[in-house]
Amino acid sequence: MTRATEAATELGLAYEVTTHGRVNSLEEAAAARGIEPAKLIKTIVVRLADDDYRFILVPGDREIAWPKLRALLGINRISMPSADTALDVTGYVRGTITPLGSTNAWPVIADDRITGTISIGGGDHGTGLTVDAEDLLKALDATVADVTD
Secondary structure (H helix, E strand, O other): OOHHHHHHHHOOOOOEEEEOOOOOOHHHHHHHHOOOHHHEEEEEEEEEEOOEEEEEEEEOOOOEOHHHHHHHHOOOOOEOOOHHHHHHHHOOOOOOOOOOOOOOOOOEEEEOOOOOEEEEEOOOOOEEEEEEHHHHHHHOOOEEEOOEO
């Protein structure tokens, strides 16, 4: 078990672990997991201020819409932390970040297009957790909004 699977179990989520070798793109990861890219959910950590971060869940075929996210949060500036800072605040290296099992329980914002059966990072390269989106977002107490383009 990984920290992510332990967290999913503790949250009472039903999940299936998918493992595959290293991939070079989101499209390759989706293919390896047997899903369409839109159902592979990227977890992006963003910095609002010192010691204030958010996990943003984004469908694989979309990108964060920064103006929408800033408007939702009511702030003017959001930044991407360095790889070292992301590791420090989540316990995961870039490319493996997930809110499941993070060393800090930062608030989660999920794009409103995340529905149905999805795959989210399992906390290690080449590992995904297939879960029901509604169950995951409820378990994470996610704010669901239109935050992507």
